[in-house]
Amino acid sequence: MQTKKTDFSLDASANELYAQLSGIDTTRRILDPAPQESSLLELLGAEEQWLDRNRLFLIEICWLLADILHKSRQTDPGQSGDQEKALWTAIKQLSGCPQFDGTISIRYRGSGFPGQDAVQEQCDYEVSSGNLLLDLQVAGSMAKRMAGRPGSALPGQLLAAFKGFSALGINHLHLDSKVGSEEDKASLLDSLRALSRYYREVDQPENSAAIVRDEYNLANPNLTLLATINGVKPAAVQKLVAEIAPMLFGPEAKEALASFPTVFNAIFAFPKLKAQLKKPALEVNNIQRLMPGQSGARDNRGQAMLSRMAIASYGESPQQVAEVLASVSSGGYQNIYMGTLQKRLTLASDFLNKSKNSPQPGKIQEEALHNIEAGLEMVPDALYESLDIFGSRDESASETAPLPRHDWALHQEIFSLLSFFKRRSVIKQKMRDMVRGQVRFEPQDYAVIARNFRISDSQAAHLVQLLNSCFDDHGRFRRSAFEKNIPQFVQYETKVFEFLWHYLKELVSRDDRVSFLNAMQHLIAKLANPAEALKILLSDIFNQAHRIGFSDRNGLLLANILIRTYNQELGNHIELTPEEVLQVKMGLNQEMVAQALAFFAEEQEHLFRKLRTIHEELQKTVRRESGEAGIPLHYLITLERELIIFLALIGGPASHKILHGVVKEYGNPEAGIYVALPGPEEGKGFLQLLQVAVRGLKRFSEREDLLLFTVLADREPRFLALWDNESHRALVKRVMEWVR
Structure with missing residues (x-):
């Protein structure tokens, strides 16, 4: 393959284009500066600054890699010594981050965001190292937050790096480096120099003997690096490709190699070769690493089959390979x-059409459609509602099925999937309308529900009847009917829970919300697979970290039930988790706790952002003038309380850090919140919150916690002096009993 020539310059136009991107921040992944003095907000801000510091190392690594590789096409690689040293230094600095697992992945995503142009879309890469994520939008937020401080210009280099990777035809770059001995450093730099040499020679016909070609006769950087760093002649590796390729393709294909998409990947499946050949520390466009994980994937063989088809059909354009694979995952x-x-x-349709000429068209289409359907399951209903896939004729005027648009060449199977999901979005709206009164369902609605829930049409009709019976003619929730139907609801497990949570959580009447909350406790107690319910709740609460909904508190209350094996409060009418659950240790469901910890390990930034959103809103509410509209103070206090209890129960370093920060905040009688309160009645909620936080922190009892408790106990007289009120003094005494 001839690499496309370009006059690309890493620095050219980067600032101008980056200026456009830096003004866009829809991820809400980054925390903004604290608007009020608060030790808790300072803690959260410090956490974000620490993450920014590590993101800056990632940016520097990306920029250095792109610049070294770009310059290697024009200059002697020996001239990049200073940059190599800087690269190794940045990697060593990044290794100080606990999230660094020794690898860095730079992946072309091609998802983009609304309003971007074609050039920007070509630069849509995502960088990850452990759970640390970075893209242009995150870097844009960093640039705004760091304005005027040292390093604030560095995020602008990320776009330049991405432009460099795009110009080199890189859809994925994987760096695997231990950070310790000089041998580790030598291994990385040897791979980098070999890759630089590859890009310098791949366009030069006179050096063709130095370039190893893959099973598709395309110049392959990984096979070429394999030869270089192991001191093996390229011809020997080329011969190895010729020997292994028939084992992957054709009539003599080996079943044991079916899960390997390319010869490069398959080489390391042979114990003898694996022992003799050292794997490069850098890999470029290794499709096995590029293929995204599948929701409900059956095994790696299907992924390998799709990957091979993508390379065979689109291999001349690495970025298109990445986009096609994303379309069928x-x-x-x-x-x-x-x-x-x-x-x-559109790409998925083209892929399916091309697969007709493959050796196994049926298997390829089955695997691709399985993945596409799983992906379309995650697309928001709002997109389906606005997606136009049908022809212009009036569907209602014909008894035949609607036809696809003539100007959009969708594969028939994809059109059928889209038709189903569009119809499902309409039915979901009907279900939401149940809270406003009785709704009429048509026979075709039951067919869609049946497919979605994997039940029969008659069962679907029965389920709708059950749901309808939970509301009266005015759309008011009937708890008695709901609880009566629970044994039948649990037959449909997670699907029903997800529906009930997402579409009934915003009941208009507060009485209905409380009644529904208590009824849901009985449902989750009967679930055979509560892990899915917990995942639904946590995703709904924390993936919208920049906003607060009235359902958030109820979701955390239900989560506090799900992570325990025994819940004494079941059957009682409650609106809050009893404080006594903080004594529970043996009664925790360890599987559910592990799932919650895994969720926050992936979404730690969302956790910190959510807490910050709650606490900032709480501060605003305390300072709000009487009569101004806003979220009620009592709700915000109890929301923070439910979150504190949940974090205390699941434990973990992030939970410990947050609870320590909460106790430090509310354990200071001079804190801005107490100063702003008009009297003891308003202060009662915060002191009760402090008590819960203290009891939660006692579950950790690290040395720094014991010191904080000592300081807090010494502050008792100052807390007592806040208000001259008997009930206030009694509450302070009660809090201090837990402190000591």
């Missing part, structure tokens, strides 16, 4: 917007 449809959705579906 479930992960490619996450966090998607309309423009990308349409592009994904």
Whole structure:
């Protein structure tokens, strides 16, 4: 393959284009500066600054890699010594981050965001190291937050790096480096120099003997690096490719190698070769690493089959390979917007059409459609409601099925999937309308519900009847009917829970919300697979970290039930988790606790952002003038309380850090919140919150916690002096009993 020539310059136009991107921040992944003095907000801000510091190392690593590789095409690689040293230094600095697992992945995502142009879309890469994530939008937020401080210009280099990777035809770059001995450093730099040499020689016909070609006769950087760093002649590796390729393809294909998409990947499946050949510390466009994980994937063989088809059909364009694979993987449809959705579906249709000429068209189409359906399951209903896939004729005027648009060449199977999901979005709206009164369902609605819930049409009709019976003619929730139907609801497990949570959580009447909350406790107690219910709740609460909903507190209350094996409060009418659950240790469901910890390990930034959103809103409410509209103070206090209890129960370093910060905040009688309160009645909620936080922190009892408790106990007289009120003094005494 001839690498496309370009006059690309890493620094050219980077600032101008980056200026456009830096003004866009829709991820809400980054925390903004604290608007009020608060030790808790300072803690959260310090956490974000620490993450920014590590993101800056990632940015520097990306920029240095791109610049070294770009310059290697024009100059002697020996001239990049200073940059190599800087690269190794940045990697060593990043290794101080606990999230660093020794690897860095730079992946072309191609998802983009609304309003971007074609040039920007070509630069849509995502960088990850452990759970540390970075893209242009995150870097843009960093640049705004760091304005005027040292390093604030560095995020602008990320766009330059991404432009460099795009110009080199890189859809994925994987760096695997231990950080310790000089041998580790030598291994990385040897791979980098070999890769630089590859890019310098791949366009030069006279050096063709130095370039190893893969099973598709395309110049392959990984096979070439394999030869170089192991001191093996390229011809020997080329011969190895010729020997292994028939084991992957054709009539003599070996079943044991079916899960390997390329010869490069398969080489390391042979114990003898694995022992003799050292793997490069850098890999470029290794499709096995590029293929996104599948939702409900059956095994790696299907992924390998799709990967081979993608290389065979689109291998001349590495970025198109990445985009096509995203279009036939479930992960490619996450966090998607309309423009990308349409592009994904068009590419998927083209892929399916091309697969007709493959040796196994049926298996390829089955695997691809399985993944696409799983991906479309995650697309928001709002997109389906605005997605136009049908022809212009009036569907209602014909008894035949609607036809696809003539100007959008969708594969018939994809059109059928979209028709189903569009119809399902309409039915979901009908279900939401139940809270406003009785709704009429048509026979075709039951067919869609049946497919969605994997039940028969008659069972679907029965389920709708059960749901309808939970509301009276005025749309008011009937708890008695709901609880009566629970044994039948649990037959449909997670699907029913997800529906009930997402579409009944916003009941208009507060009485209905409380009644529904108590009824839901009985449902989750009967679930055979509560892990899915917990995942639904946590995703709904924390993936919208920049906003507060009235359902958040109820979701945390239900989560506090799900992580325990025994719940004494079941059957009682409650609106808050009893404080006594903080004594529970043996009664925790360890499987559920592990799932919650895994969720926060992935979404730690969302956790910190959510707490910050709550606490900032709480501060605003305390300072709000009487009569001004806003979220009620009591709700915000109890929301923070439910979160504190949940974190105390699941434990973990992040929970410990947060609880320590909460106790430090509310354990200071001079804190801004206490100063702003008009009297003891308003202060009661915060002191009760302090008591819960103290009891939660006692579950950790690290040395720094014991010191904080000592300081807090010494502050008792100052707390007592806040208000001259008997009930206030009694509450302070009660809090201090837990402190000591």
